[in-house]
Structures are given as structure tokens and as C-alpha cells.
Amino acid sequence: MFAISGEEWEVISLSLKVSGVAIGLTLPIAFALAWILARVRFPGKVLLDALVHLPLVLPPVVTGWLLLLAFGNNGPAGRWLAEWFGITFMFRWTGAALAAAVMALPLMVRAMRISIEAVDRRLEDAARTLGASPTRTFFSITLPLAIPGLLAGAVLGFARSIGEFGATITFVSNIPGETRTLPLAIYGALQVPGSEAVVTRLSIIAVALSLLALVASELLARRAGHGRGGHVI
């Protein structure tokens, strides 16, 4: 049961590539959004907040469909990106990564936001009096103090993207070697009677992958946490 076929290796490495790229590229965007939502006051903030939550609330198939409308080769965003940056998504792993990123975004933003809101502003004030500009303060104080949320967000997002199915298959369909990630392979297997063994094996692999991410993040959090939790005075 645990002999992994060449085809399955392909699925696994594709899943890792898609999720890795999706989360890696989304991390800074998610953090920026979290910071804005935690710290900046502006009209329409609730709308931005709702927009970020959108992929969570809608059935994934609808999100996939919206992605198709916007980022398909005939969609406005898709056409624009193809024209200016030569990026296309349709039927490509880039599309799977986009879907994974969009689905993971709300989880990442929330986790980070909680952590940013817990950062003691008096420490940022102290940094400013010591000559740090707001940007510097952000990178040297706010960001490192929010690392627990950053890591938690990354893990949540990674796990979510490893499991992402509905939006991906609707947006970029299921193309072996391009967009067939683990969940798509699992789903395919589930459609055939008597395929429980394959489903089980692939599911265990998916779980193992995110378990690795989980453990890695716990270790990083422990390292980053050394100085934390103490008294400020």
C-alpha cells in the first residue's frame, strides 16, 4: 500500500510547488493586509475586511468560477496580466497557485491580524524616540513581535492550500502534471468504486506534508519565542 508510484510523486511535488509558491508569495501581501486592518482607520474598512473573507464564505466552486471570469484568458484581469507581464493562468500550475493563494488568504490575514493587534504600541513609540522611522519601526519591532501570528498564518494557509480542491478544479481543471494537485487526485480516485486504498494513501501523504509544515512552524515559533512573554519593565 505504501509504494508510491511515479505518477503520485508527480502529484506530490506539484502540490508542494503550488502551495509553496502560493503561500510564499502571499505572505507579504497577507501581512500588509493584516496590518492595514489592524492599524489603519479608513472609510470602507469593513468592505476590505469582507472582501478578504469572501473566499471563505463562498462555496469554493463559486470562487473558482469568479477566478475563471476574472483571470481566464478572456477575463479582464487575465487579459491584462497576459499582455503586460506575460503571465497566464488557464490550465497552468500558476492558476492552481492563484486559486490556492486566494483560498488561503483569509486564514492568513486573520491569524496575522490577531498577532499585530497584540503588539504593544508603547514599544513602537520607544523605537520612534530612538530614531527609527515608521517603516523601520515596522520591520524591527512590529513584524518580529508578530512572528507567532505570521507563522501560524503561514501554516494555516499552507494546510489550506494543500487541501484546496473546489476552486482549483473549477478554475484550471484537472491536468496531470500541471494542475492535478493531491486533492484533485484524491477526488478523482473517490469517483471510482473500490478505490479506497488509493484515497487513503494519498490522504495520508497530504496529512504528512502539512504535519511537516506544522512541526517546522512550531520549531520556528519556539526559536522566535525565546525573548517573548517577559515583562517589559
Next chain:
Amino acid sequence: MFAISGEEWEVISLSLKVSGVAIGLTLPIAFALAWILARVRFPGKVLLDALVHLPLVLPPVVTGWLLLLAFGNNGPAGRWLAEWFGITFMFRWTGAALAAAVMALPLMVRAMRISIEAVDRRLEDAARTLGASPTRTFFSITLPLAIPGLLAGAVLGFARSIGEFGATITFVSNIPGETRTLPLAIYGALQVPGSEAVVTRLSIIAVALSLLALVASELLARRAGHGRGGHVI
């Protein structure tokens, strides 16, 4: 376009019931899990952590299938619950609520955990010296200080459960009035070509519901946040 039919009202109120019950009942469980993961050290902690993340990593369809195996009328847990408590899940809204709860759990636990980890333990120490038992301290200090994470977790979970599709349809099917929640109704509409208007309307309703939850939580957070963020000394 915005005339909501009687059937749609049924779907909306069912969705609210399912998500409300799911999140309401899961809230204390999620908080307890978050507290254990944040505070207690024990062997096998990573396993518990992984177990909580499971529904995030697996494609929802697999989660639904596992629920079916465990909580179906022939499943071990399902049989046991039916025998001892008279609770059955198959094709019932209770099953939809179970699926929603399971899918929302990892998000809720994570958000709460971050907040609990940010609680200053020196305040808990102070409460102890003032005569509060560990339990009392938990309820009067830790829990209220973790309210931001609790609220964030509840909103994330609610949004997720409003959007839950794959596990629900696999576990308890798509039965009007019992298990056909908003995403299932949207899925049904998507099966019919040219039904974009219905899909759009139902999607907007789903988004509006979670927007309400979002706004409510922000208001609650603001109220609870009055005393926060200040200096301890």
C-alpha cells in the same frame, strides 16, 4: 433579481441554523483545545495539533466521507450516539452542523490559540495571589484577555461554515429543508446553465450573512477592547 423566493428563505434560515448551532456548540470545545495547545505540554501534542488541522488539509470530500464512515447510521460513532443519545446525523441538519463544525474547528482553534499565547502570564500570577483558583483565573483573566482571538475565531468559523460545501454534500447529501444550505443551493443552481442570476443572488446573500457576523464581531471586539492595549504598570 432581489426577490427572494420562499424556497430561498428556507435555505437561508437553514444555513443560519446550521452555522449558528455548529459554531455555538464548537466555541467552548475550540477554546479548550486552543488552551491545551497553547499552555499544556504533553507527549503527542503534535499529534493533537495535526488532528485538529486534518479537516483543513484533506479535500472536504474526504472529510465528508470519513464523517460518513464514522457517523453514518452504520458507522461506529453514529451507532453509539443513536443508541445512547438518540442523535442521528444521516440526512439531517444535525449532520450538516457536524460537518460545518468539523470544517470550522481548525480555523477557530488557531485564532484562539494565538490570542491565548499573547496573554501575559504575570497577570494570571497576580490573580492567583489574590485568591483565584486556576479555574477562576482562567475564566476571569485568561478568557477575557483572549476575547479578541475568541471573536476572530468565531467569525472565521462562522464564515467558513456558511461556505461549507464538500463535506456536507458528501456526508448528509443535498436534501431540501434538511441539509440544503446556501452553498448546496448555489451548487445546484450552478448545475443549470444560464442560472448566473440565481448563483449571484445566493452568493450575495452568503456574503451578506458573514458580513453581518463580521460587523457584529468588530463591534464586540471594540467594546471588549476598551481596557486593552494599555500599560500594565
Next chain:
Amino acid sequence: QGQQRGPLVLAAASLQEALDEAANVWAAQRHPRPVISFAASSALARQVEAGAPADMFISADEEWMDHVAKKRLIRAKTRVSFLSNRLVLIAPAASKAQLKIARGFPLARALGKGRLAMADPDSVPAGRYGKAALTSLGVWTGVQGKIARAENVRAALALVERGEAPFGIVYATDARVSSRVRVVGTFPASSHPLISYPMALLRTSTSPDAEGFRRFLLSREGRAIFARRGFTTR
């Protein structure tokens, strides 16, 4: 409560419109309206397997019906394959592509760099029929690297509707309701196994109306409803 509850029917999602209409007509004849749950045949079959308290199962292919039959979960005598469908090749409505479906027809060349949208040829019934048709026409090896495997027929249809795929293979019933696609050609019935939708009462069935509804679907009136939607009835 006071109103009697109709039989619970588990039906393949692709039957949604037709079966809903049939249920309405049946209900108008002073029967309790059947409660119908539409989902993928695979999900429904697994629910039957898990002891679902339902009355009737209508699958989109014989394989899943065989699966539950083997487990003795249906009343074998009530099993009947009463509907059929045809496979068509479609293109976006604006497409000017002309293709005549025949042995070795140049589908791969017509696709160019584009992809052929169809339900997953390895798992979803419509995809399996499509694969069989293309294989028997001798064009499968040329196009198999150019398939966009969709979750189901409707998703494949959407890809063609949006013009993301230049061609697609769907059921005739799906193609006829979309104004944004054009049927390029119909696959010969002989090019693939017979498409059939089997129906059966479940062993757990308790509803006194289930058999009545089943008969209604098989009646001339019932068949007419499906025929109007493009199904072939047997």
C-alpha cells in the same frame, strides 16, 4: 408533520431540471412531493452504503448502481435503466470551427494549442464515455495530452462557454440549454457504450409512494418530461 412526506430520492446532479419537473407534475396529481437530493453519483452511492434512510437511487452510470447492487442495498427487481443520452462535441457560440465527427477526424489539429474540455475521463461517467468514443474513433492518442479534465459536465461546459477551451465534450442535454455554445457534431451512438441512467428502489425504502413515483417516471407522461429535455428514453 400533518402533511405527508414524499419519498426521498437520491439522484445524479445532471438530472436536476428534468427530475424536478417530473416531481412537480407528480405532486400536482395529489401525491406528496418527493424530496430529491441531487449530488454526484459517487457521493450518493456511498451514502446508500452508509445506511442512508432513502427510498430511491438514480445513478448517472451503471457502475455505481452495480456497486450498491453487489452489496444488496437495492431491490433488484425494481432496477431499470430508463434514460439515455448522447454525447456531443461543442465549441463556443462564436467559433467558426467546422468538424465532421468520423474515424480519425482531425480533432487534435483543430485544437491547436487549446484544450478539449470534458469531464474527467478516468473517473466521471461523462468523461469515460467521451474517452471511449474518442478511442473508438482513433483520435484519443492524439488529444489525450490536451484534455482539460473538469469536475463534471457542467464545469466542462463553463470552460467552453467562456471560450477558455475551443472544444468540449458534453451530454446533448447540457449543450442544448446553453446559448453560449454551439454543437459541432454528435458522436455516433455506436462509438461508445450505451449511456444509461439506472434507477432502483433501496432496500431500506419505507415510503409507500416510492413505487408509485418510480412507475410515474417510467410512464409515458414521465418519459415525455425527460424527452423534452433531450434525454432518450427506453
Next chain:
Amino acid sequence: MSFEIAVERRLGDAIICADFTSGAGLTALFGPSGAGKTSILNMVAGLLRPDRGRIAIGGELLFDSAAGIAMPVEARRAGYVFQDGRLFPHKRVRDNLLYGWNRALPANRWMNLDDAVAFLGIGHLLDRWPRTLSGGEAQRVAIGRALLSGPRFLLMDEPLSSLDAARREEIMGVIERLRDELALPILYVSHDRSEVERLAGQVVPVGL
């Protein structure tokens, strides 16, 4: 004997140890910064576990590593004024003050809110959130909170450090009364020699 303390505890590279018994009244811990004064108070309160040793107050045994005894923090009834304030940020001043009071048995309470508020001069602050308090205001609330919990003994870690002379005078007067009238055992940390001379019956040097 009020305090019978003999404890040892390793913290990082440092070893904190204390070994003293003291009579009734106020015992001052006196020593340079980093000597271990706060750590000793934490061990007495039960917040820091000694590696070994024995702690008894007024004859009651709170901790004995040899006998495996360690009374839970909340049962010790310490009135601890922390060096770092520790007001509960989510409770208004009134609720901070009453936190321990509400949990104390009525028989154990020996001060009520009005008295505490009066001598600390914090009546106008009762409905405020801790984060809006000035340093000295927060410190006075912390003193009040500790006293209102009806403690059996007091642990005070530089309780008057950021108060002005007049306030200081007043609070010292109250501490003297607690010491004399209630015969409350008090462990007191201060760097101010005049404070120590005025209040302490006994001075224990730490880390000297």
C-alpha cells in the same frame, strides 16, 4: 516567629538564596539591584518554586521541599504589591480593587473599598481603565488591590517608588498601622534608606 525562610533557587547563572527568621512586624529586604529580592518574594508567594528549602509564616508551613509540601498560590493569602504593577487591563479600577476582595471569605477581609479608596486618594479613578492611569496612580491601585484581598501577610516590592512625598507619608502611616494594629507580617523591599529605617523592625541583607 513571623517569617521563617530558608530557600535556594537557581536562576540562569545566579543562585538566589535567603535564610532568615524574623519576629513580628515589618521585615525589610535590602540589597543591590539584581540581588534576588523580587525572587524571594515570588518564592514566598508561591509564584517561583525554590529548588529546595522551607517557608513558614506565622507558624504555618507554606513550602517544604523535604516534606514535599507546596501550598497552592491562592491558598497562601499573600497580599502582593508587585514591582511591575500588573493591574488587570480588562477591568476598570473598581473591579481591579475588588478582584481579591470578592474572592476572600468575609471573615478574612479587614478593609473595605471606601477606606482603601480614601487613604489612597483614588476615588476619582474608580471608573477608569488601567491604561489611562499615571504611573503613581496605577501603583496606588495595586496597593489597594493587595490590601483589599484580606491577606494574612504582605509582600511589598518597592510599593512607594513612584509616589510623591505627601502620598508616601500617608501610605507609610497606613502600613505602620497594619503592622501594629493588625500585627500583619510584612516583607518589604525598598532602596530608600529612610523608608526602611522608619518601617522595618528588622533588615535582612540580600546578596551582600
Next chain:
Amino acid sequence: MSFEIAVERRLGDAIICADFTSGAGLTALFGPSGAGKTSILNMVAGLLRPDRGRIAIGGELLFDSAAGIAMPVEARRAGYVFQDGRLFPHKRVRDNLLYGWNRALPANRWMNLDDAVAFLGIGHLLDRWPRTLSGGEAQRVAIGRALLSGPRFLLMDEPLSSLDAARREEIMGVIERLRDELALPILYVSHDRSEVERLAGQVVPVGL
């Protein structure tokens, strides 16, 4: 003129106001708890915006509500020793000390790490995390961090409150040298009359 300060700011129900000019040297703010001393330092540092007023130091204008001028905090070059410590919990003591130093122009630095470490007696703490420091240790690190940032003036809010007499003496000596040799303008808050008498050229009463 060192400090030319005329500000007003409403905080809750209280109105904090200050209006004074002072010559070279150290100016002590003296007043009861809650009078507004910390708020005044915050306004000078730029952390609290006055409702109206004007702040100039050594002839340089930092804030003028009439002219709409408000220099950003980081450009003011204040060496602020906070009443509540505020060490960065995620940086070791060394990195806390060097935080401002690294950001200062070399020409603006007037003290180096070794000197600060020596007179504050914190050499053995350089690799420690702030949470492991005692109250007085943390306070000394905070003083060092402010001095090392190469400030143009100092704001010190009870900087010596939890230090023992010997340390206090040493640090006061350093403050005197900064005042006299570098002619740094210093705003100093303390409740200790002897400290104020020794250091201050001028005493500004607040809230009296």
C-alpha cells in the same frame, strides 16, 4: 534657552498644561502623582500631540500648533527613559542598547557601548533576554539605550526609582557630567527631593 515649552492637552477630564522656559542644564518637573509630568515628556518627545502650544529646544522648533509644525518623533532626537521601561522583548540586552546607536549618525553619537556598559554595570547582562532581568537591571538597560542613541536632549521619567543607593550615586554622577560637559538639556522627573536638589538647575512645579 534650553526648553521653551507652552503646551496644553486634554486627557479624559483632566487638562494638562505646562508653560515654562528654562536655561541650560537640568530642569526638574516636580509635582504630585497624576499631575501630568509624564504627559509633558510625551508631548516633548512627540508621542502625545498637544491640543495647542509650542515646543522649542535649544532654539530649534519641534512643535507649533499655530504654524502647523510637528516634527516627527524620530527626527527629534530625544533620549527618553520611560517610566515603564519598554525594553524590546525580542532583542537581547546588547541589541536593545544598540538599537538607537545603530540608527544614529556617527557624528551624533557621543557615547559608545563599552562606556555605557561600564558605568551602568550591565556587562554581565549583554546576552540576556529582557524578561530575565530584575527591575533595576531593566531600568539601567533602558538608561543605556537612551544615552546610546546620541540624543540632542534627555527626557528622564524617574530613571533612578528602583536602583540602590550606590548605583544611583554613580548614575547621578554621569548625569551631572552630561549636563555640564556636553551641555545636554535634560527634563527630569523625580519624586526624590535630594535627587532634584542635587541635579536640577531649575525646578518646574507641575499641577501645583
